[in-house]
Amino acid sequence: MRKLTYFVACSLDGFIGDEHGDASEMFRFLDAEYLAFLTAEFPETLSTPGRRHFGIDDVPNKRFDTMIQGRASYELALKEGITSPYGHMREYVASRTLGVSPDPNVQIVADDLVGRVRALKAEEGGLDIFLCGGSVVAGELLDEIDELVVKSYPIVYGKGMPMFATGAGIGEFTLGEVRTFTNGVMVRTYARKR
Numbered sequence: 001m002r003k004l005t006y007f008v009a010c011s012l013d014g015f016i017g018d019e020h021g022d023a024s025e026m027f028r029f030l031d032a033e034y035l036a037f038l039t040a041e042f043p044e045t046l047s048t049p050g051r052r053h054f055g056i057d058d059v060p061n062k063r064f065d066t067m068i069q070g071r072a073s074y075e076l077a078l079k080e081g082i083t084s085p086y087g088h089m090r091e092y093v094a095s096r097t098l099g100v101s102p103d104p105n106v107q108i109v110a111d112d113l114v115g116r117v118r119a120l121k122a123e124e125g126g127l128d129i130f131l132c133g134g135s136v137v138a139g140e141l142l143d144e145i146d147e148l149v150v151k152s153y154p155i156v157y158g159k160g161m162p163m164f165a166t167g168a169g170i171g172e173f174t175l176g177e178v179r180t181f182t183n184g185v186m187v188r189t190y191a192r193k194r
Contacts, residue, residue: 002121003146005064006131006138007045008163011153015160016135021072026153034181042149045130047077048087057088064089065127066120068109068141070134071095078102089130092116094137113137117144139166146192148173154184 009026010016017023030038038046039054044061051057067086074093077085083103084091091106094113101108109116120129121144131138131145138145142164150163173190180186 002066002123002126003128004068004117004121004131004141004144005128005147005149006141006145006163007042007149007151008131008133008138009151009153010163011155011157011160013156013158014163015157016133016163018157018160021076021135021161025155025157029153029183029185031181031183034183034185037179037181037187044086044089045132047082047085049082049085051088061088061127063128064130066090066092067130067132068092068094068117068137069132070137071098072136073133074098074106086132092120094134094140113140114144117141135161135163135165139164142166142171145171148188148190150188150190152186152188 008016009023035054039056039059042063043051043056043059044064046054046056048057051059067089071093074085074095077083084105087105092109093101093106094109096110098108117129131141172193174193176189176191178186178188
């Protein structure tokens with residue numbers, strides 16, 4: 001069975017962006033050491049335009065071949081005229097309001113997101129599934145998340161968009177690998193405790 005991994009960037013106080021969802025403050029930590037880690041370990045988590053910019057668009061996907069994101073996250077790309085921000089993977093966007101997909105590579109999931117994720121996880125072969133973002137989507141899928149990869153940046157927002165917008169019960173995870181970088185970023189991997 002394939003895993004659903006929430007690969008998320010957050011501040012020290014657990015926000016994935018400010019109250020409007022803007023996470024651009026975290027981009028300034030993308031130095032050579034940290035970028036080398038991301039391109040070696042998680043190359044597919046960089047957007048297709050980002051991969052081109054850093055000269056790694058020919059690097060094969062290592063861990064993920066499918067990604068899921070929420071409408072608000074997807075609209076950040078749409079505002080830049082990018083209709084398939086992760087064109088090197090199958091893309092799913094959870095949205096009850098978006099309607100028709102603007103790109104043939106992007107499938108809109110208007111209802112039963114949990115059911116769709118369970119079907120993706122049950123597929124034979126392939127790589128795992130990358131949950132890119134969306135506080136609401138992460139909250140809705142909390143019980144389906146098998147792994148967390150939390151990239152903590154040494155900043156404090158004070159308020160903003162939490163990692164999980166949910167009223168769900170407690171989900172427990174076990175700490176695995178911890179990686180630190182000289183720029184203050186820490187990447188922690190957690191496995192779902194079942």
